[in-house]
Amino acid sequence: MTGPRSEQRARTLDRLGWLWSAAAVAPVAGGAAAAYRTLFMTLRRMVVGRRMAVRLDAGDLTLTVTEFDSRLDMRALSVGQLGEVRLSARDISWAGSRFDTAAAVLHNVALRPSAPPVLVAAPVELTLDVPEAALDELLRWAAPRLSGAVGTDGVARLQLVRRPGLGCVEVDAQLDGSTLWLRPRGVTLRRKRWALPGRTPGYRVRLPELPHGLELTGVSFAPGVVRLSGVVPEWRMAMPRTRLEYLIGQLSAVGRPLNLTRIVKLR
Known part of the structure; x- marks a missing residue:
């Protein structure tokens, strides 16, 4: 029927x-x-x-x-030509990891006449909100002495693994090619906070190579998450x-x- x-x-x-x-x-x-x-x-x-x-x-x-x-x-x-196509998703689970949201913007989407037809988009912009635990996992891989977390205020903080009660350093993220710089902006010791000058040296984290031509373009922090953005120059x-x-x-x-x-x- x-x-x-x-x-x-x-x-x-x-x-x-x-x-x-x-x-x-x-x-x-x-x-x-x-x-x-x-x-x-x-x-x-x-x-x-x-x-x-x-x-x-x-x-x-x-x-x-x-x-x-x-x-x-x-x-x-x-x-x-379909122009710009936008995709978004939430409550994502993959290979034992969970993510809050992800989005993709496919620019200049077109169906190229051929046998068979080819669907092309160039570029493709991606964003992914990763739980704050990912920052801690990255640091444990790149700098085992440090642990990290992103608070409900959207501020990322680093502290010593062996002395977590000593204090923490607030950091901003800056991307330079395949290198992530964590630049200190403030330090808290025993509940007292001091702002740090803008020229304070940052901590360098070398990022692994990404698959399928994906280029990481930005890292930022939001309440409880690390927000990643990237681009694929062309997808077909x-x-x-x-x-x-x-x-x-x-x-x-x-x-x-x-x-x-x-x-x-x-x-």
Whole structure:
């Protein structure tokens, strides 16, 4: 027996077949722009507000999608350009770690005509709110004598592991390439605080190399979290019809985890 959900899925897949066949050989025709917009809105309804489990090679990822949006311009769509696409998620769990929120802004998203069509975005800006424990873990790796925390006031503080009651140093974060500088701005000893001059030497932390061309662009502190920002200069993925059909089929099956490992391998 077929219901409204299966009928909607069938219509979406039929529309996909026509769009992807056209995109493989030429820019999108004017009449297809409205179909692309309908397709985007259909995908948006499938993911926003939904708790999703994604099976990856490096471990299962679970999250709740809070935003999937774009200011779709019909003229731009007529030549295969989606413009800026924004994605956000909350309550993220991956490989035993938990994160509050994450966001991605994909600039200049376009569907390049080829066989198969290629989805391209350049650049992609990323932000991730990491629990304050991540600062302590980083310091234990780079400077075992120190521990760190970010207070509810959004201030990061360092102290000696062996003498935590002695006091703490307030620090700001400054990024210089692959080096993170923790620059002192104040010191507290036995409940008394002193401001430090701006030229006080900072503590250098060498950061590990990041995968997939990701470049870290900023580190800041907010109440209880370390806020990371980065950029991928260009992201692209071949989008054969089989891959997109499989993705929509997975999204249509509520309660079943997505398997992105298989999606990546589809050709």
